[in-house]
Amino acid sequence: MxxxxxxxxxxxxxxxxxxxxxxxxxxxxxxxxxxxxxxxxxxxxxxxxxxxxxxxxxxxxxxxxxxxxxxxxxxxxxxxxxxxxxxxxxxxxxxxxxxxxxxxxxxxxxxxxxxxxxxxxxxxxxxxxxxxxxxxxxxxxxxxxxxxxxxxxxxxxxxxxxxxLMRPSLSAREIEILQWIAAGKSQQDVADILSISSRTVEVHLRSSRSKLCALTTPQAVGRAVGLGLIYPN
Missing domain, CATH: 3.30.450.80 (Transcription factor LuxR-like, autoinducer-binding domain)
Structure with a gap:
């Protein structure tokens, strides 16, 4: 903490x-x-x-x-x-x-x-x-x-x-994955880069969408950028 x-x-x-x-x-x-x-x-x-x-x-x-x-x-x-x-x-x-x-x-x-x-x-x-x-x-x-x-x-x-108080509490891994998605990488690309399964990437993305109140991954990326959690590429 x-x-x-x-x-x-x-x-x-x-x-x-x-x-x-x-x-x-x-x-x-x-x-x-x-x-x-x-x-x-x-x-x-x-x-x-x-x-x-x-x-x-x-x-x-x-x-x-x-x-x-x-x-x-x-x-x-x-x-x-x-x-x-x-x-x-x-x-x-x-x-x-x-x-x-x-x-x-x-x-x-x-x-x-x-x-x-x-x-x-x-x-x-x-x-x-x-x-x-x-x-x-x-x-x-x-x-x-x-x-x-x-x-x-x-x-x-x-x-x-x-x-x-309005800032979602994303984990370090969730932020890392969103940053790679923002860089144009596919879900499988991110899995390969981080040496984890595509299913694990999806679990983190689903959690990120929920925390960011986003319906889609692109929307989650946009909100994360707007909050300064990740940076646009």
Missing amino acids: SVIDLSKLKFPENNFRLFLDTVCETHELDFAAYAGVNPVAQSVHGVVNYPDEWQARYVKKNFQHKDPTLLVASRSIAPVDWQRLRDETSFKTVFHAAHDFGIAEQGVTIPVRGPYGEVGLFSVTRNCSDREWNLLKPKIIGGLQNAAVHLHDTIMQSNAMSRE
Whole structure:
């Protein structure tokens, strides 16, 4: 599953990291993060104000697949306080590594569910005692929930994310076959080039037509070109 850093995308609405910084300053928090799953492309898109070194470590270690602050919250409709996760091995693994970058294990993740079937996860953290956190959280949770909904809606309504949601998730093999078809090769030619059977080529073409909502292979090729999935020859 790929990870898309929204702060690196160039589009007018991109002030997401500034928004996170403002939330932290307003509520006296250390860090904030947003992560969402694109239900079409099955990619994780997100923006954080964590140190760049921790972001790189997090992705390199594939923590997005095991981080319980995301996995548990993605199945919840209510905010998930990280205190309840501390006994989980995966939590200890992630936050033992995070500690080296000044990131504490005190925090909360707020899930937001949207109209496309997507789930956005807004997390904040603060380095403080349990007592201090338990006093602070009730005072700020309402504001954090409003911030979570605002950020999620803004991201999902952005032109960049709308394009991603409308982009069919073709496999690498499906794209490869469509590219050869676009180059004028026959189904048997493609089978010979890729050392697979003609029947396998047809299976991939059928799947491509379905994903692209195309009735014919030429129509599928045209739509794939229009979406930038393959290139015209």
